[in-house]
Amino acid sequence: MTTNAAHPVRVPLVTEPWGILKSLRMARRNVLSIIPDIATKQPMVSGKTGKRWHMVMDTAAIRHILLDGLEDYPKSVVTKNLLKPAIGESLFIAEGAHWRWQRRAAAPVFSHRNVMNLAPIMTKAAERACTRITDAGPRAVNLLDEMVTTTFDVIGDVTFSGGDTFDRDKVHGAIDAYIAQAGKISLFDILGFPDWVPRPDRLMSGSALKEMKGMADSAIEARSKRGHEGVPDLLDLLLEGVDPKTDRRMSTAELRDNLLTFIVAGHETTALTLAWSMYLMGFDQDAQTRAREEAQSVLQGRAATGDDVENLPYIRMIIDEALRMYPAAGIISRTAQKKDTLCDREVLPGDTVMIPIYALGRNELLWDDPDAFRPERFADRKAIDRYAYLPFGDGPRICIGASFALQEAVIILATLLSRFKFTPVAGKEPEPVMILTLRPEGGVWLTAEPV
Numbered sequence: 001m002t003t004n005a006a007h008p009v010r011v012p013l014v015t016e017p018w019g020i021l022k023s024l025r026m027a028r029r030n031v032l033s034i035i036p037d038i039a040t041k042q043p044m045v046s047g048k049t050g051k052r053w054h055m056v057m058d059t060a061a062i063r064h065i066l067l068d069g070l071e072d073y074p075k076s077v078v079t080k081n082l083l084k085p086a087i088g089e090s091l092f093i094a095e096g097a098h099w100r101w102q103r104r105a106a107a108p109v110f111s112h113r114n115v116m117n118l119a120p121i122m123t124k125a126a127e128r129a130c131t132r133i134t135d136a137g138p139r140a141v142n143l144l145d146e147m148v149t150t151t152f153d154v155i156g157d158v159t160f161s162g163g164d165t166f167d168r169d170k171v172h173g174a175i176d177a178y179i180a181q182a183g184k185i186s187l188f189d190i191l192g193f194p195d196w197v198p199r200p201d202r203l204m205s206g207s208a209l210k211e212m213k214g215m216a217d218s219a220i221e222a223r224s225k226r227g228h229e230g231v232p233d234l235l236d237l238l239l240e241g242v243d244p245k246t247d248r249r250m251s252t253a254e255l256r257d258n259l260l261t262f263i264v265a266g267h268e269t270t271a272l273t274l275a276w277s278m279y280l281m282g283f284d285q286d287a288q289t290r291a292r293e294e295a296q297s298v299l300q301g302r303a304a305t306g307d308d309v310e311n312l313p314y315i316r317m318i319i320d321e322a323l324r325m326y327p328a329a330g331i332i333s334r335t336a337q338k339k340d341t342l343c344d345r346e347v348l349p350g351d352t353v354m355i356p357i358y359a360l361g362r363n364e365l366l367w368d369d370p371d372a373f374r375p376e377r378f379a380d381r382k383a384i385d386r387y388a389y390l391p392f393g394d395g396p397r398i399c400i401g402a403s404f405a406l407q408e409a410v411i412i413l414a415t416l417l418s419r420f421k422f423t424p425v426a427g428k429e430p431e432p433v434m435i436l437t438l439r440p441e442g443g444v445w446l447t448a449e450p451v
């Protein structure tokens with residue numbers, strides 16, 4: 001790990017080819033450490049580690065893969081095998097017609113109006129986070145843990161709120177354990193290490209998954225019988241969801257798989273984005289002061305609401321920049337179905353094609369001084385090449401929850417910064433470690449002083 005006064009933490013990338021065993025040893029601990037350094041300097045890097053793989057950083061080639069090549073570049077087999085036991089053939093995993101109808105049925109769930117209606121839940125979670133931080137003070141607080149709790153508060157309240165059959169802590173524990181296990185396996189498969197390489201333990205036991213699904217099914221059945229008071233949450237909206245083309249509605253199992261998908265795909269990613277934003281706020285005190293001034297002048301002592309979001313442009317720029325430097329989904333991967341040419345290089349059926357979102361955000365051909373934290377880069381969004389900045393992916397499979405996540409992150413970050421001054425704790429710098437997602441290993445330790 002390297003850091004200097006001018007730049008926040010980063011992982012030194014590989015500058016020389018490693019043998020398979022060294023790659024394996026390093027990758028097991030941190031996938032970032034096997035992204036070759038040239039991936040931040042060149043448009044495409046290819047290699048063979050068991051099977052053929054390519055990392056693509058060229059914006060035109062990425063557009064071709066994500067936008068035009070939906071059928072030719074489906075999500076990698078690995079991603080699917082990995083997540084299927086937990087979230088079935090849901091939106092995140094399905095392909096072809098089965099993906100299309102689910103996407104059409106779920107799209108209205110995340111309309112601007114519906115996401116706005118859920119903002120009070122985010123505001124309440126931000127208030128609760130402030131209370132916990134105040135209660136913990138004046139000691140240093142691990143903002144990573146805080147943000148995981150806060151975003152789980154939100155996702156729990158917008159999916160299975162109000163029922164008594166759903167044990168939130170149990171589901172939280174089961175999902176976090178699953179993500180941790182799944183991540184360990186995926187990196188071996190992504191790189192296609194041969195089968196003789198010893199692998200970490202198999203995924204968590206079937207019975208824990210079964211119990212989680214059972215609880216979700218009972219909550220869904222209770223909800224469809226008894227309904228639910230107040231603003232419609234994601235479960236209500238998905239229950240109403242219908243594919244306008246086929247009139248198909250989701251069965252209980254499909255609803256459950258998609259709601260669990262929202263939890264798996266949305267909770268940790270948003271927590272990590274907030275945790276990295278908080279790390280950057282500790283790192284750059286001037287930016288923190290500017291952000292606090294903006295938040296205080298808009299909020300005037302209250303917690304942020306959905307309506308405040310558009311008036312907090314600097315807070316949003318900090319989140320955008322955190323997503324460039326530390327994208328929660330650091331790599332997305334596809335399996336090529338057809339022979340193709342990308343950047344004058346041959347791609348064969350079966351090749352793994354990765355878009356290392358992390359290296360894209362750090363690519364010297366695309367960004368000026370990419371290792372520097374400069375939220376102002378996002379002041380003029382039109383000046384940014386769309387395919388140089390992909391924290392939410394792109395094309396038809398772009399993250400369905402992006403506006404939900406951004407609204408939540410702005411509300412929580414603005415509320416925290418308006419109430420506390422955060423200073424870093426000496427000797428407690430986090431290490432960027434990517435397993436499935438990009439985490440600040442060791443936590444984000446900051447001292448919070450009420451202002």
Ligand code: HEM
Pocket residue numbers: 075091092093103261262263265266267269270273327328329332333390391392393394396397398399400401402404405406
């Ligand atoms: C900062 C937070 C988030 C980040 C960084 C993020 C990132 C991503 C990325 C990169 C993809 C595309 C993956 C690919 O193409 O292989 C994706 C897809 C998806 N995300 Fe998110 N996500 C976030 C929050 C959320 C939230 C809050 C939800 C739901 C409540 C969500 C639900 C989904 C779903 C369902 C898909 C699959 C969409 C499809 O294939 O049609 N995500 N996300």
